[in-house]
Amino acid sequence: MEDVMGTQGIRVLGIGGTTRQNSSSERALRVAAAAATEAGASVELITSADLVLPLYDPEKPDRSDRAVALVAALREADALLISSPGYHGTVSGMVKNALDYVEDLRNDDRSYLSGLPVGCIAVAYGWQASVSTLQTLRTCAHALRGWPTPMGAALNASMPGLFDRTTGACADESARFQLETVGRQIVDFATARMETVRELDATHA
Template identity: 55%
Template sequence: MSEFSPFIVGLGGTTRPGSSSERLLRYALSAAEKQGARVQLFDGPSLNLPLYAPEDLSRADGAVALVEALRQADGVMIASPGYHGSISGLIKNALDYVEDMAKDENVYLDGKGVGLIACAYGWQATGSTLNALRSITHALRGWPTPLGVAINTAGQCLDPDGIPVDAAVRGQLEMLASQVIAFARWRKAGHVMTTPA
């Protein structure tokens, strides 16, 4: 019998294609693939969605695709730049669309492991951005992985191929992927509690 191959959805980046947060998320998703996961990336440009308005039930195709992928996901990875001490508006707006899952049988991100990556130009904003991501994950009933990755992008943190130049950062992103996958497999095997609706 083959091992369960979880579906991991990654969302992150900025409106600029190839941003540091996008490339670091790509690395983490690639690590998840190498560990047997199926992955789907929603990068910054694909997250450039209309401002979430709960009273307006019309949805852009990109918003529909994001919510449907999150419904199917066994685990999630989120990467945000730190803008003025918190997550970017782009990432927050994308996460606001999870409200469309409020009446689902599996509400929001309930019971899903969520790996978090915070990037900033300097260390100060990485901690507060990571904390904001954890708070949002809790509010959406997700389970933040024990490891959250904070990365200072002030220096050269990636090579031209998008590989982190620091072995410690590579190891952290690979461990983050391992934790999201392990949580999904534990849940599939019935070892993780789910919250009653």
């Protein structure tokens, strides 16, 4: 788990990548997360090994330490970034399993991802898989009552020089624009929602 502090009081949780550290989907997540940090949010990332969880079983209440940490981070988040590789044209099993743990929030005052802006990122070796994976992520966000941002990022990892091998920075201007826009939009949406809630609370005080 990694934390980067911000200034706006917005807490962003970023999850994704693969079992391999510094995969293309993890690098994409970090680019979007950096844009969210620049926009003033505090960012926590759960990636690679920390996202390897037991298969979600709603019938068994016991949770591993990693699963407990994930659910706690989801509960505290004001916005969510999800970055998945495209495996066989859809979301990876690791990322889908992590999203299944959102079910543990069903009885919270804020059930599932209700009201949370969700930035969706898909990275695959080809446009067809990246686009279909992105669509699946957006569908999952809707099903969990989240608000997918207008911009979703679909990246083709087969493009040469997509990420700098040394720094991990996104070297492709179009891809970087998508990722940074997603990162900024979740902060903008979360800030607007927080301000609306404060105004409503003041009205009913």
